[in-house]
Amino acid sequence: MAENLLTVDGLSLDFRTGRGRVRALRDVSFPVRRGRILGIVGESGSGKSTVLWSILGLLARNAEVTAGRIDFEGRDLLTLGGADLRAVRGEKISVVFQDPMTSQIPVLPYARQMEDILYRRPLSRAAKRDAAVDLLRRVGIPDPDSRIDAYPHQFSGGMRQRAAIAMSMLTGPNLLLADEPTTALDVTTEAQIVALMRDLQTEFETTIVVVSHDLGLIAELCDDVVVMYAGEVVETGEVRDIFHHARHPYTRALLECDPARIAEVSRRLPVIRGDLPDLTRPLQGCIFAPRCQRAMPGCATIPPPVVPRGTGAAKCHLLDGPLADPDWPPPAGTATVPRQEAAAPPARPDGGTLLELRDVNVRFRTMGPIRARLRGVADPHVDAVLDAGLTIRAGETLALVGESGSGKTTLGRAILNLQPVDGGSVRFDGAEIANAPERRFKPLRRDMAMMFQDPVGSLSPRKSVRALITEPLLIHGVAGRDLDAEAERLADMVRLPRGFLSRYPHELSGGQARRVGVARALALNPRLIVADEPTAGLDVSVQGEILNLMSDLQAEHGLSYLFITHNLPVVRHVADRIAIMYLGRIVEAGPAAEIFAAPAHPYTAALVGGVPHPDPDRRRPPGSAIGGEVPSLLRRPRGCDFAARCPHAREACREAKPPHARIAPGHTHACLFPLRGANDTTRIR
Structure with a gap:
C-alpha cells in the first residue's frame, strides 16, 4: 500500500445555528494515498466540501470540531495556529475552487495575482512572471506571454479554470484539493480539464483530492473513491471496486440513477426516494435506512458495522452481523432502485408548429460610436447568434x-x-413576435415562460415561496383566484411540501429551489x-x-x-x-x-x-x-x-x-x- 500523505481520522464537526447544532460530520475517516487521485462523491449536503474546508482550516466561525484528527506529513492540521496553518496553506496544500470568477480577483490581471502567490519566494518580479508564464503554458493557455496580462473576464470559462489550476500549482504543492472543478463546464472543456489534471499529477507527482457529484468525472479521473452520505462515510475503495462492485445500497443507488449508465432511452429516470435526514435531530442506526430499498427493522436502530474489503470498506448491515443478507450485493447489472411509473403516457410530438425561427440574428455592440470612429472600426458589433433557424411543435x-x-x-x-433581434423571423403560433413592443407582447407571456439557470439567483430573497409562485398571477392581473389556494395547487403540482410555502429562497436546497422555479413558470398555464x-x-x-x-x-x-x-x-x-x-x-x-x-x-x-x-x-x-x-x-x-x-x-x-x-x-x-x-x-x- 502506498504511503498515506494525509489521513482523516474520526473527524466530527458541528455547526451552531439558530435551529440548534447541525452535526455536519460524524466520525469521518479515510486515507489519502501519496501520488494518487482521491474522489469524494455524494449528494449535496453530504459533507464533501466541509471535509475540504476542514483540511484547509477555512471553516465558518460557527463551526466546531468536536473530535478527530487530520494528519498531514506527521502534523495534526486541526492543532496548528494561524501562522503555521498559513505556511502550509498555499505552499504545501493548494486548492482549485468551484467558480473561478468568484475566487479570482476581477480587477487584477493574472500576472499580478500569480506574482502575489509567490510572495514568500525570494525571487525578482521578472523571475516570478517567468514562472507564472511557464505554468500557464503547461496548462494549455495559448500565447501565455501576452495572455498573462489579461483579466479574468477576458478568459473563457475553460481558460479561467485552467488559470485557476496554474495558480494552484505555482508553489509546487504536495496536495491539491479541487472542489467541483468541472461542474459548470461543458463536456469538451471538462475533458480538457480532466486530461490536464492527470498530466499535472504525473508531472509534479502531486496528490489530488477531488470533490464532485459527477460520477463520470470521478470514474475518469480518480484512483480511489470515498462515498459520503449525510455527514458520514458509507463506502471507500479503489475506483474499479466502487463502480463495478459497489456494496453499499447508497453507492449502488447513486450509480443506477446516473443517466449516462442507463442504456435504454427512457423518459422516466430512477431516483432515490426521500430526502437527507435532518442533522439537527439525534440520529441512530443506519442513516440511509429511511431511503434504502433493502432496509430491515433493525437498520433504523442498530449502528451498522464497518466491513473491510481490500483497501476500502463499506458500512452496512447487509454485509455482516445478524442482519446480513447472503444475496447482497446482487450481481452487477441488477437494478436495485425501482423506476417510477409515468402518471400518463408521454405526449406525442405530433402537434402543429408552435414556434418557428428563421435566420435569426442577435448582435451586441462592442464599443460606442465615438470610440469606434476614433479606432477606425466600421462595424463595432459581434454576432452572438447568426442565421439561427429551428421549429418546436406542440408537445x-x-x-x-x-x-x-x-x-x-x-x-x-x-x-x-x-x-x-437584429434580423430574421420569430413566429409563435403563426404570429410574428420578433421585437414586438412590450404592450403587445405581454399577453403572450402567459403562453411562454422561462426556467432560469440559477434557481436561487432568479428568485427574490425578500419574498416567500408563496409570494414567488403567485407573483405571475398578480403581474398579469388574473382576477377571481384565491392566491393561497393557487399557491397550494402549484406546490402540489411540482411535489413541493405545502410547509415550504412560508420559506424563503435561502432556506431551500438546489432541487427545492428548482421546483419553485418550475411552479412559477407554470402559474399561468403556458x-x-x-x-x-x-x-x-x-x-x-x-x-x-x-x-x-x-x-x-x-x-x-x-x-x-x-x-x-x-x-x-x-x-x-x-x-x-x-x-x-x-x-x-x-x-x-x-x-x-x-x-x-x-x-x-x-x-x-x-x-x-x-x-x-x-x-x-x-x-x-x-x-x-x-x-x-x-x-x-x-x-x-x-x-x-x-x-x-x-x-x-x-x-x-x-x-x-x-x-x-x-x-x-x-x-x-x-x-x-x-x-x-x-x-x-x-x-x-
Missing part, C-alpha cells in the same frame, strides 16, 4: 446543445423578447417553457426527480420545452429533437436518436463522443477531446467557425460559411464535408 421537447458561450441562452432570451440548464449543479437523483416532473407535466398539459443544456446524457433521455449550436450558429439539427446514432457534423460527433462514462474501464483516451479554444466573436473565422478545431477540415472550409443542407427528413447540418449523408445532401439555404 415536443427540443434540446439546444453547445459549449459555453455558443449563444444558447441568448437565443432563448430572444425568443421571449428579453433580447432584441404552452412553451424555455428551460435554461434546468439540471445544472444538481445531484443525479435530484436531477432525475426534476426531469420526471417535467415529463409528467408535459404529458398532462401538452407543454413544449426548449431545453437549453450541455448535459448530453440527460438530452438523450428527454429530447425528441436536438439542435447543436456552435459560436452562435446552429450546425446540426435532427431527431435525437439519429443525432446520437450517426451525427453528420464533426462538432456534433466530438460532443457525442466526448461524454464521460461513469466506468473507469471506459476512460476517454488522451487526445480525444476537441483541441483548442472556441474562436472569439470579435474575430469570427471567414469560413466554417469550427474549421480551426476540426480534424476533417480542408482548405475549402476556411473560405466561406457552409450552407445549411438536408440529409434526411427533419435532419439538417452546416458542413461542407459531413460525416454521413454526403451523397444525399440537399442545400436548403
